[in-house]
Amino acid sequence: MNAAPSILVVVPCFNEEEAIAGVVSDIHRVRGQYGLNLDVLIVNDCSTDGTLSVIKRLNCSYLDLPVNLGIGGAMQAGYRYAFRKKYDIAVQMDGDGQHPAVELPKVIHPIAEGQADVVIGSRFLERMGFQSSFSRRIGIKYFRWLNQLLIGKTIHDSTSGFRAFNHKTIAIVNQYYPDEYPEPEAIVQFGLNKLRILEVPVVMRERQGGTSSITFIRSLYYMFKVTMGTLFVYIRLNKQ
Template sequence: MLALGSHRLLVVIPAFNEERRIGAVVRGIRDALGMDGDIVVVNDGSRDATSARAREAGATVIELPFNLGYGSALRAGYFYALKKGYDIVLQMDGDGQHDPSAIPALVQPILGGRAHVVIGSRFLGAASYAVPLARRIGQRLFSRILHALTGKEITDPTSGYQAIHRDVFSLYVSDEFPSDYPDADVLLLLYYRGFSFCEVPATFHSGEKGKTMHAGWKPVYYVMKMLLSMLMVAWRHRRYARRKTGCEL
């Protein structure tokens, strides 16, 4: 069981057409957290019963009027956390890929003041599925670029399983936060802004077959867009004083 003390934790789950899994995901998190922490599901314009299933499972639901994209759904969650005065946000996917057993490991470094952002890495933990080759190449490429620019070893820069300290919320609700895929470019942004981030092992399960954000031509677009986005972050913040504040776990 996670001991949060006086800290208030909010779990943010962006969801798009996840009526079949969202209930189980919310209940799994509730079991892992006990009575501590609130859960908010951001329904990103789903055309199914995602909101109803999430409410039945005990989550608060933020309804976006239409599909805004994964990054914008996350932003809505951060706006909510900022408005309601939460101390920590734990972001998880709504398709059940992220195993809630890693929640304490993700949150502890933040509670201890050792990191601003903690990323759950599927490559440090026991992965229960094989990552597709194209995605693995992309992850390796972004890892290398991040290492070259920041000197930090991040094995899973595309992981959406993260815990975030409240100091970072205002950055995440700003225009700098991407509206589609907030991945390696956000880590670079954190680095240039002087926030510390690190990885902990996390177990990932395979998502629903055929239901992925990275299908068809999207991986090609994703890689090009992410490279451009990282270049822009480096260009915009080249004058920022960089603090190499790695977290000590």
């Protein structure tokens, strides 16, 4: 009988003192409910509020980054930890409570069964739960088109930060992972590395604390910057 895969849930957080304890508690509850061989790693991206003091009271490992790296840098720190500790599966979950822990088995199962290298939890396959803001949905549709153009794959929720990687993928992102706003850019990286990408329907919630860093004005900047970053990833990997 095969041993249960070892799973690391990486939770990046920046100023999430209101939500992070609930996120970790929910993950532990699901771990016990489903008997998962699962650990939690919080990556504190140089928070300026009381996030670190809250994390220190939680029953989990954490990395306290000395400088703010953004979501991409924080996640690569977590993936490098997963690679060095030889975890079979790494899962990204946001620290603001948008990703309900009860949905974890949906993104883990296809990896554990060898059906995919990358699993993305999508809020748009069945359109249940929180569907994000109007401006963000426009951006998501745009990145769906861009991914289709560059790698020939249709990803309905390319900005979703609820995703799971197998060890093959962990080894790839251990070497390189896009910074700042990595989720859409990483899909091009996965496609060019011939990884099997699978979307599964999940229900997401509104953030349970804190404030989103992406306003309407910043969403325009976000689309431009991510487009440039995505093209850079495409050109960089095609030269290898």
